[in-house]
Amino acid sequence: MTGSTAAMLATHIVQRLRESGRQAYLVGGCVRDVLLGREPRDYDVATDARPEEVVALFPRSRLVGAHFGVVLVRNDGDEVEVATFRSDHSYRDGRRPESVVFETDPRQDVIRRDFTINGLLMDPRTGEVLDFVGGQRDLDARLVRAIGDPETRFAEDHLRMLRAIRLAARFDFQIEENTFAAIRRLHSKILLISAERIRDELVRILTEGGARRGFELLDESGLLEDILPEVAAMKGVEQPPEFHPEGDVWTHTLMMLEGMRDPSPVLALAVLLHDVGKPPTFRVADRIRFDEHAEVGARMAVRILSRLRFSNQEIARVEELIANHLRFKDVTRMRESKLKRFMRMENFDEHMELHRLDCVMSHGMLDNYEFLKRKLAEAPPEELKPRPLINGYDLIAAGYKPGPLFKQILNTVEDFQLEGRIKTREEALALVRERFPL
Numbered sequence: 001m002t003g004s005t006a007a008m009l010a011t012h013i014v015q016r017l018r019e020s021g022r023q024a025y026l027v028g029g030c031v032r033d034v035l036l037g038r039e040p041r042d043y044d045v046a047t048d049a050r051p052e053e054v055v056a057l058f059p060r061s062r063l064v065g066a067h068f069g070v071v072l073v074r075n076d077g078d079e080v081e082v083a084t085f086r087s088d089h090s091y092r093d094g095r096r097p098e099s100v101v102f103e104t105d106p107r108q109d110v111i112r113r114d115f116t117i118n119g120l121l122m123d124p125r126t127g128e129v130l131d132f133v134g135g136q137r138d139l140d141a142r143l144v145r146a147i148g149d150p151e152t153r154f155a156e157d158h159l160r161m162l163r164a165i166r167l168a169a170r171f172d173f174q175i176e177e178n179t180f181a182a183i184r185r186l187h188s189k190i191l192l193i194s195a196e197r198i199r200d201e202l203v204r205i206l207t208e209g210g211a212r213r214g215f216e217l218l219d220e221s222g223l224l225e226d227i228l229p230e231v232a233a234m235k236g237v238e239q240p241p242e243f244h245p246e247g248d249v250w251t252h253t254l255m256m257l258e259g260m261r262d263p264s265p266v267l268a269l270a271v272l273l274h275d276v277g278k279p280p281t282f283r284v285a286d287r288i289r290f291d292e293h294a295e296v297g298a299r300m301a302v303r304i305l306s307r308l309r310f311s312n313q314e315i316a317r318v319e320e321l322i323a324n325h326l327r328f329k330d331v332t333r334m335r336e337s338k339l340k341r342f343m344r345m346e347n348f349d350e351h352m353e354l355h356r357l358d359c360v361m362s363h364g365m366l367d368n369y370e371f372l373k374r375k376l377a378e379a380p381p382e383e384l385k386p387r388p389l390i391n392g393y394d395l396i397a398a399g400y401k402p403g404p405l406f407k408q409i410l411n412t413v414e415d416f417q418l419e420g421r422i423k424t425r426e427e428a429l430a431l432v433r434e435r436f437p438l
Contacts, residue, residue, distance in 0.1 A: 006078040010043035011124040022049040025121035045082045048104045085109035107132045142173045150182035158189040162201040169214030187222035199308040206268035212258035233279040240288045255361035270321035273301045298323035328355045337418035344384040389428035
């Protein structure tokens with residue numbers, strides 16, 4: 001097997017271990033992806049060699065999980081995890097085994113893994129596959145099936161419930177009936193898992209493909225109500241049909257998730273949460289209204305993402321996307337200075353894409369989106385954020401005392417500059433003397 005440098009490194013590791021008299025195979029997701037005709041994102045090797053033997057064979061390696069027999073082998077930026085065959089025992093915290101036993105039989109290593117499609121071993125040179133759990137059959141049938149008893153697998157690591165949904169969404173597979181039934185029985189156990197691990201799985205569901213399917217499965221399984229009750233609350237919240245002929249807030253959000261194409265985590269989160277403020281602001285007056293739902297939703301998003309331990313930077317970007325997503329309706333009526341300030345916001349391409357998806361998956365009107373595309377094409381960066389004509393030192397030199405008024409003065413000067421009404425330092429100072437006399 002050749003291809004990427006990571007694949008070549010994994011093949012070399014397997015060959016070197018076998019030359020040393022050890023068993024070694026590619027294992028897990030990389031085998032699954034190869035059999036599906038996809039390029040694996042990473043490679044793992046399973047072997048009967050003990051960790052210290054692996055480290056001795058590969059000088060550029062280090063133990064990353066000595067207790068679990070995991071060694072990370074690196075070469076020129078690539079890295080491959082090499083794990084000793086093992087069986088796991090005495091799960092108590094719903095995350096990791098309290099004890100492991102190193103094994104020499106690859107079957108013992110496979111049967112403690114999560115899903116049949118992840119329990120395949122492959123010889124990278126010949127392509128021969130060892131399948132002890134029916135993984136190839138389930139790949140052909142497009143099924144995500146737990147290895148052995150589903151409740152046992154999910155009791156060992158509760159996060160596997162989210163992983164099953166992620167795999168089904170990513171590959172457009174079904175979840176095998178008994179496996180899904182076990183998730184529905186055990187879904188509340190997910191709350192025993194750390195927020196960081198839940199966060200990472202949610203991001204992958206949102207960004208790996210099949211986000212709509214993933215969230216439909218989260219809903220059907222009961223996991224959505226556990227993890228994101230604010231999103232579950234969107235179901236059944238009606239919207240004015242003249243603006244949202246597609247249906248309720250939940251349906252609209254699902255359609256936007258389906259419309260995403262390779263989104264960043266921040267954009268995907270903003271799509272998911274952009275209308276999270278609608279359920280608590282719903283009221284019926286002359287028509288259905290959601291007063292200040294963007295502002296309410298932005299505050300809710302901060303609380304949700306903080307709970308899930310997202311970084312402050314990610315939270316701030318999602319908050320800004322949600323808080324500003326309704327401003328697009330006013331762009332054709334904005335003063336030139338206000339419009340340019342809007343267009344120069346950081347990561348404005350994400351604001352544009354959120355707005356586009358919002359329109360396409362509702363009323364379908366893209367007039368404001370196209371208007372902004374033209375404006376952006378016409379305005380070079382230096383026109384959106386020109387070099388200031390004056391600063392605070394100029395104001396002091398002109399006799400003004402430093403204070404809160406300085407910000408108002410400089411903003412006024414920039415407004416005139418952005419609108420093309422002044423172009424020089426002298427014109428700026430003349431404007432200041434006229435508008436803010438001493």
